[in-house]
Amino acid sequence: TQLLEQSPQFLSIQEGENLTVYCNSSSVFSSLQWYRQEPGEGPVLLVTVVTGGEVKKLKRLTFQFGDARKDSSLHITAAQPGDTGLYLCAGYRAGNNRKLIWGLGTSLAVNP
Amino acid sequence: KAGVTQTPRYLIKTRGQQVTLSCSPISGHRSVSWYQQTPGQGLQFLFEYFSETQRNKGNFPGRFSGRQFSNSRSEMNVSTLELGDSALYLCASSSGDRTNTGELFFGEGSRLTVL
Numbered sequence: 001t002q003l004l005e006q007s008p009q010f011l012s013i014q015e016g017e018n019l020t021v022y023c024n025s026s027s028v029f030s031s032l033q034w035y036r037q038e039p040g041e042g043p044v045l046l047v048t049v050v051t052g053g054e055v056k057k058l059k060r061l062t063f064q065f066g067d068a069r070k071d072s073s074l075h076i077t078a079a080q081p082g083d084t085g086l087y088l089c090a091g092y093r094a095g096n097n098r099k100l101i102w103g104l105g106t107s108l109a110v111n112p
Numbered sequence: 113k114a115g116v117t118q119t120p121r122y123l124i125k126t127r128g129q130q131v132t133l134s135c136s137p138i139s140g141h142r143s144v145s146w147y148q149q150t151p152g153q154g155l156q157f158l159f160e161y162f163s164e165t166q167r168n169k170g171n172f173p174g175r176f177s178g179r180q181f182s183n184s185r186s187e188m189n190v191s192t193l194e195l196g197d198s199a200l201y202l203c204a205s206s207s208g209d210r211t212n213t214g215e216l217f218f219g220e221g222s223r224l225t226v227l
Contacts, residue, residue: 033215042116042202042218043155088155092214098168100216104154 003027004089004103012109016078021106023089024071029101032072032091034063037105043088046074069094079110116205118219126227130191133222135203137184143167143208144186145216146178149200158201161186162208190224198226 005024013019023032031050035043047056049065049072056063060083062075072091076083088105117136125131137144145168146158157170161180178188190197200223204216 040220042204042220043216044218045215048215090155099157100214102155102157 002104003093003101004091006087006089006103006106008106009104010107010109012111013079015080015110015112017110018075018077019079019108020073020075021087021108022071022073023103025091026070028069028094029091030069030094032065032069032089033100034072034074035088035090037086037088038084043086076108079108081110081112084108084110116203116217116219118201118203118222120222121220122223122225124225124227125193127193127195129193130189131193131224132187132189133201133203133224135186135188135205135219137186137203137205138217141205141207141217142184143206144180144184145204145206146186146188147202147204148172149202149221150198155202158188167208193226195226198224200224 003025007022031048033048034046036046037043047063049063052067052069054065060077064073086105086107089103090100119134135144143162145160148156158172159166159178160168164180175191180186200221202221203219206214206216
C-alpha cells in the first residue's frame with residue numbers, strides 16, 4: 001500500500017486544456033514536495049508546501065496543501081507540450097524527517 | 113553551481129555480473145541518496161550516505177551496497193545481477209540537514225539493462 005497515492009496515473013490532454021492531479025494520504029505530512037521528471041532526466045523540484053491550506057503559484061501551475069496536511073493538488077492552466085512529464089509528489093511524515101515518502105507519479109502528455 | 117553528476121549514463125550487463133555506479137554531488141552537499149526507478153514500482157529508496165556513513169537504508173537485498181568518500185562522492189554496487197535489477201538508478205544530493213523541507217537535487221541517472 002502506497003502512503004502517498006497519486007491520481008490519475010496517466011493523463012493525455014490537448015494543448016490549452018486545464019488539468020488537476022492529486023496526491024492523497026491517510027497520514028499527516030509536515031511538508032509535501034512536487035517534482036517533475038522529463039524523459040531521460042532526474043526529477044526536479046517544483047515546489048514545497050508546508051502549511052495546511054497553503055497555496056503556491058508557479059506561473060501556470062498552482063499547488064495546494066490540504067488543510068489537514070494529508071493531501072495536495074497540482075493544477076495546470078492552459079497546458080503546453082513543455083509540461084509533459086512525470087509529476088511526483090513526496091513528503092516527510094509528521095514526526096519523521098528522516099525518510100522522504102514518494103508517490104508513484106502522474107504521467108502527463110500534452111499533445112500539440 | 114555544478115549539478116549532480118552520475119556515471120555511466122547507460123550500461124548493459126548480463127546476469128551474474130556486478131556493476132558499480134558513481135555519483136558526484138553538488139559541491140558542499142554532504143548527503144547522497146540512491147534510488148531505483150522502474151515503471152511499476154516508482155522511486156524506491158536504496159540508501160542514504162552522510163559524511164561517509166550510511167544514515168538510512170531501504171528494503172533491498174544485501175546485493176545492493178554503497179559507500180561514500182571523504183569528498184562526498186558516492187558509489188553504489190550491485191553484485192550478482194538479476195534481470196529484475198534493470199532500472200534507472202538515480203542519485204540525489206542534499207545538504208543533509210534534518211529539516212522537514214529538505215530538497216533533493218537529482219542527477220540524470222544511470223540506466224542499467226541486465227540481459
